[in-house]
Amino acid sequence: MKSRRWMRFALPFAVVAGLATFTGIAHVVQQSEPTDASFLSPTSGDGDGARRLADRLAGEGVQVDVRTGSLGALAAAASGAPATVLVTTPGLVNPVYLGRLASLPPQIRVVLVAPDAEQVRLAGLDIAVGGPRWTAAAPQPGCATGFVNTAGPAAALRRSYDPHGYDAVRCYQDGLVEFRTARASMTLIGAADPFRNDRADEHGNQALAAGLLARESRVIWLDLHEREPDPVADPFPQEDPDPVTTPDGEPGDDTGDGESGNGRPGDDRQDDPAGDPQDGGQDGEAQGGGNAVTDSPLARAFPPAVWATLALLALAALALAAASARRVGAPVAEPLPVRVRAAETVRGLGGLYRRAGARGNSLATLQTAACLRLAEHFGMPPDTGVDEVAERVAAVTGHPVTEVRHTLGGGVEDSDEELARAATTVQNLVRYVTGLTRGM
Secondary structure, three states: OHHHHHHHHHHHHHHHHHHHHHHHHHHHHHOOOOOOOOOOOOOOOOOOOOHHHHHHHHHOOOEEEEEOOHHHHHHHHOOOOOEEEEEOOHHHOOHHHHOOHHHOOOOEEEEEEOOOHHHHHHOOOOOEEEOOOOOOEOOOOOOOEHHHHHHOOOOOEOOEEEOOOOOOEEEOOOOEEEEEOOOOEEEEEOOOHHHOOOOOOOOOHHHHHHHHHOOOOEEEEEOOOOOOOOOOOOOOOOOOOOOOEOOOOOEOOOOOOOOOOOOOOOOOOOOOOOOOEOOOOOOOHHHOOOOOOOOOHHHHHOOHHHHHHHHHHHHHHHHHHHHOOOOOOOOOOOOOOOOOOHHHHHHHHHHHHHHHOOHHHHHHHHHHHHHHHHHHHOOOOOOOOHHHHHHHHHHHHOOOHHHHHHHHHOOOOOOHHHHHHHHHHHHHHHHHHHHHHHOO
């Protein structure tokens, strides 16, 4: 019996724990690792690759200069021509090279994809980092930068950045910030989703990524998938040891000037990290895609973990109600489909009491019935208390009032033997009183 009661108590929590574990494992499995060869690679067509973005850039006349090491990417950026350096896996970049990114020439833009607090610190930036969230959110841009206005809502908010020490442009609830250091322009974006093949058609993801990278005619794409060793030589050699390729796998132009020779119509390159302001771009509601529930003040007042906890508690309550075979609401009285003998009802009720170990309730049921029968026998009202009935019984039988009161209202210890003795005493008292007065 006790084992079944324990299972009824533990089963709902085990179900909730199992669901939470399964959800966590599924989330981890679906998350791509930066060490995967396909992760944000411009030559990969897998879901976590970035071939679609690279093809779009090439179609807009942007030269995609793929580098497989930080040393080659820094050397190509230091050549002097305007370019955007895209670092897709900042956690794998050697800290020595990571710290040199902010020291690149002023005509260079550096884009770091979802760097954490340690990677931001190693890059020499005084930026507070928040998150990460469970998944990337897609808020309204909330800023007036040109390429953001054309993108609209995009999944850029998994980590957030607070550039309090810089004159920065802050978009997507600080999921994307742009600012200028003493030399290079820096862009931090809090999620990799806008660059992925399988997320390109969601929200304005690909439009955001393409607009972010297409502001210069050359993108130096650091395609790094293993942790770099410590440098042992001059970090800016005369010859670039890394091969230069395009997304199609063909040898690229390694002249160092970064010109692709196929300019883009309407190219609007700017040195200002904010780009061109556009009228009306700051109004998030005008761009659509908002959600009245998730964008409400109440939803923003608490972190997502609070709502997830409340949902799990509600699920646990429903599981507990189902395991206990109880209604979620008030009980409803229904007539019995057949007549049930009184003896069967008593035996069934007794079996339930015994299964639950409710010895006190069992004895209390007998004592209540005895008090009602004695009160009826003496012509007393049905709602007469135990004390009055005990006094009347004591006066008739000559037994002490305290003894009679204990028999009609006392409790029972946690043993079947004492319950049987107490029940027998109650029944004998009723028989004795009713038989004694009947014969008088």
